[in-house]
Amino acid sequence: MDKSGKAYWYAVLKLVGMILGVWFLAGYVFSILLAPALNNIHLGGYPLGFWFAHQGSIYIFVALIFIYAKLQGKLDEKFDVHEK
Amino acid sequence: MGLQAMTYLVVGLTFAIYIGIAIWARAGSTKDFYVAGGGVHPILNGMATGADWMSAASFISMAGLIANMGYGGGLFLMGWTGGYVLMACLLAPYLRKFGKFTVPSFVADRFYSNTAASVAVICLLTASITYIIGQMTGVGVAFSRFLGVSSEMGIYIGMAIVFMYAVFGGMKGITYTQVAQYIVLILAYTIPAIFISLQLTGNPLPQLGLGSNLSGADISLLARLDQVVTDLGFGKYTTSVPGSTLNMFVYTVSLMIGTAGLPHVIVRFFTVPSVAAARSSAGWALVFIAILYTTAPAVAAMAKLNLHATVNKAVMANGDMFAAENSLLYEERPDWMKRWEVTGLLKFTDKNNDGRIQYYNEKTTNTAVADKAAAAGWAGNELDVNADIIVLANPEIALLPNWVIALVAAGGLAAALSTAAGLLMAISAAVSHDLMKKIWFPSMTEKNELLAGKISMAVAIVISGWLGLNPPGFAAGTVALAFGIAASSLFPCLMLGIFNKKMNKEGAIAGMLAGLFVTLIYVFAHKGIFFIKGTEFLGLIGGANSFFGITPEAFGSIGALVNFGVAYAVSKFTPECPDHIQHMVEDVRTPRGSKLIGGAH
Numbered sequence: 001m002d003k004s005g006k007a008y009w010y011a012v013l014k015l016v017g018m019i020l021g022v023w024f025l026a027g028y029v030f031s032i033l034l035a036p037a038l039n040n041i042h043l044g045g046y047p048l049g050f051w052f053a054h055q056g057s058i059y060i061f062v063a064l065i066f067i068y069a070k071l072q073g074k075l076d077e078k079f080d081v082h083e084k
Numbered sequence: 085m086g087l088q089a090m091t092y093l094v095v096g097l098t099f100a101i102y103i104g105i106a107i108w109a110r111a112g113s114t115k116d117f118y119v120a121g122g123g124v125h126p127i128l129n130g131m132a133t134g135a136d137w138m139s140a141a142s143f144i145s146m147a148g149l150i151a152n153m154g155y156g157g158g159l160f161l162m163g164w165t166g167g168y169v170l171m172a173c174l175l176a177p178y179l180r181k182f183g184k185f186t187v188p189s190f191v192a193d194r195f196y197s198n199t200a201a202s203v204a205v206i207c208l209l210t211a212s213i214t215y216i217i218g219q220m221t222g223v224g225v226a227f228s229r230f231l232g233v234s235s236e237m238g239i240y241i242g243m244a245i246v247f248m249y250a251v252f253g254g255m256k257g258i259t260y261t262q263v264a265q266y267i268v269l270i271l272a273y274t275i276p277a278i279f280i281s282l283q284l285t286g287n288p289l290p291q292l293g294l295g296s297n298l299s300g301a302d303i304s305l306l307a308r309l310d311q312v313v314t315d316l317g318f319g320k321y322t323t324s325v326p327g328s329t330l331n332m333f334v335y336t337v338s339l340m341i342g343t344a345g346l347p348h349v350i351v352r353f354f355t356v357p358s359v360a361a362a363r364s365s366a367g368w369a370l371v372f373i374a375i376l377y378t379t380a381p382a383v384a385a386m387a388k389l390n391l392h393a394t395v396n397k398a399v400m401a402n403g404d405m406f407a408a409e410n411s412l413l414y415e416e417r418p419d420w421m422k423r424w425e426v427t428g429l430l431k432f433t434d435k436n437n438d439g440r441i442q443y444y445n446e447k448t449t450n451t452a453v454a455d456k457a458a459a460a461g462w463a464g465n466e467l468d469v470n471a472d473i474i475v476l477a478n479p480e481i482a483l484l485p486n487w488v489i490a491l492v493a494a495g496g497l498a499a500a501l502s503t504a505a506g507l508l509m510a511i512s513a514a515v516s517h518d519l520m521k522k523i524w525f526p527s528m529t530e531k532n533e534l535l536a537g538k539i540s541m542a543v544a545i546v547i548s549g550w551l552g553l554n555p556p557g558f559a560a561g562t563v564a565l566a567f568g569i570a571a572s573s574l575f576p577c578l579m580l581g582i583f584n585k586k587m588n589k590e591g592a593i594a595g596m597l598a599g600l601f602v603t604l605i606y607v608f609a610h611k612g613i614f615f616i617k618g619t620e621f622l623g624l625i626g627g628a629n630s631f632f633g634i635t636p637e638a639f640g641s642i643g644a645l646v647n648f649g650v651a652y653a654v655s656k657f658t659p660e661c662p663d664h665i666q667h668m669v670e671d672v673r674t675p676r677g678s679k680l681i682g683g684a685h
């Protein structure tokens with residue numbers, strides 16, 4: 001396996017790209033751009049688009065950071081650049 | 085015990101705790117003063133960051149603005165939480181590895197230039213002082229209600245307390261005090277919300293209560309609220325957008341990247357033991373922040389419904405809101421209204437002289453509503469409620485016990501003080517350390533550096549308090565401007581410093597100046613030069629919100645684009661970044677070899 005700094009950085013950018021992809025979906029696509037359409041679906045008493053903007057996106061953000069921290073930690077070990 | 089005595093008791097008790105902790109952990113060296121020795125546990129650091137982060141704007145002002153704005157208010161909720169994702173995966177671990185403990189000292193080394201550092205200090209001061217203006221507005225509201233004085237007097241008292249608090253504490257005091265403040269403010273925010281959620285929906289969790297049916301009715305709370313506000317001529321609660329969808333989008337971007345660019349938050353991630361801890365610390369911080377941020381929309385919607393129900397009996401009874409007898413008689417108004425009238429933040433003007441309060445949107449474009457109001461003899465909206473009082477008044481509106489009301493006052497003060505203190509630390513570090521010690525007077529002693537830091541805090545408090553007397557908007561709106569400034573100046577510079585190793589000093593300096601300049605022009609055109617009333621120059625930029633209908637609070641994301649663009653263009657035409665700097669950037673990108681930050685240099 002290529003363990004060079006370049007390969008590591010490429011893997012980091014890919015991970016960050018995926019995390020920010022979900023971040024964008026939650027915070028901008030579902031909560032703002034598609035909110036009017038999603039409001040036709042209801043989650044209990046919440047219209048879904050409104051729920052994403054006022055609740056759902058925040059839960060997703062919290063989960064994303066922990067997922068990122070976990071995956072990035074694994075990546076560091078795989079490329080043997082973790083802190084000792 | 086009466087409400088006033090109870091409030092004094094609870095506020096006094098919490099203050100005694102903060103001061104006790106501050107004395108116990110009094111700062112010794114300059115390093116202690118700024119970063120608390122670098123060994124704070126991620127969970128404690130998360131709580132302290134939470135308290136630092138959740139200011140008067142989050143605690144006092146945000147839910148009130150959401151109540152006014154409805155769905156569109158979600159931009160504050162997303163904007164002020166989503167930035168942590170950016171912080172965690174784009175900035176915190178790399179800045180922690182870099183091992184400097186202020187933003188300007190990172191800029192100085194990465195862009196091998198004292199000029200770049202000085203520009204970063206200017207950006208930092210502009211953003212932080214604007215932020216503190218918003219805090220002072222909030223402090224004024226909290227103290228005015230709590231002491232029963234005008235909101236101006238509240239600001240003067242707040243200035244004195246913030247000064248004593250920040251100057252004698254230092255960062256170590258602040259870190260542990262902020263853990264205590266977090267606990268006070270989160271209890272103060274959630275306990276009334278739980279009570280109110282139970283009252284209205286029977287569900288104790290506000291996050292679920294907001295999506296539940298009203299007790300004893302088969303209509304959901306949000307659907308009922310939508311009905312009430314549209315019947316009174318306001319925009320529909322669950323769909324109303326501020327300006328346009330585009331404006332909401334860029335406003336959210338601006339708050340998110342501003343979050344990641346605000347120095348007093350970034351500095352938090354220098355106080356954790358390792359790069360890995362910097363990543364998870366951002367997660368813990370957001371967990372503690374999310375507890376308040378997911379409660380806020382429930383507080384907003386429920387307070388709005390309760391407020392309408394207080395002044396119009398038909399709201400809960402589902403009757404005719406325009407029937408004369410359903411409007412509240414001014415003589416029979418509840419005590420909380422009388423208490424807030426003293427502060428000048430709640431006003432009643434009996435326009436149709438019927439002795440009753442009519443609260444509706446007199447400027448509605450819905451002709452059916454306007455006709456009904458006219459037929460009922462309503463001569464205009466008679467109740468003026470400042471959005472900044474909603475959270476503090478919320479437990480009073482819901483007629484909760486006195487100890488809950490007192491706790492909320494203590495929580496509001498905790499939120500305002502902790503953030504103001506954190507910002508003042510960032511200001512003092514930038515002036516005394518980055519500017520005076522490193523650029524102007526390198527031979528300065530540690531003692532004089534501390535003194536200079538304290539003097540710069542005092543000056544910042546006086547300036548922001550004075551501007552806070554005539555704030556450019558509600559607390560949360562003013563704070564949003566500060567985020568726009570950070571977003572347009574510091575965030576792109578930090579990003580480029582880490583992710584573009586060829587970025588040179590010329591590009592970074594030109595980018596920061598261009599981003600800051602266009603943002604300030606747009607903001608000052610709307611709000612006055614340095615927020616001084618009467619110096620607006622809207623004519624020069626072609627009227628209000630002239631750039632695609634974008635409001636000044638949302639303009640930071642446009643400023644950031646300008647910053648990135650200018651930085652790239654300039655870097656293409658100027659000498660390349662030196663090799664040793666490029667190697668340094670490569671080294672920053674891997675966690676191995678991170679050190680605990682040492683000493684004051």
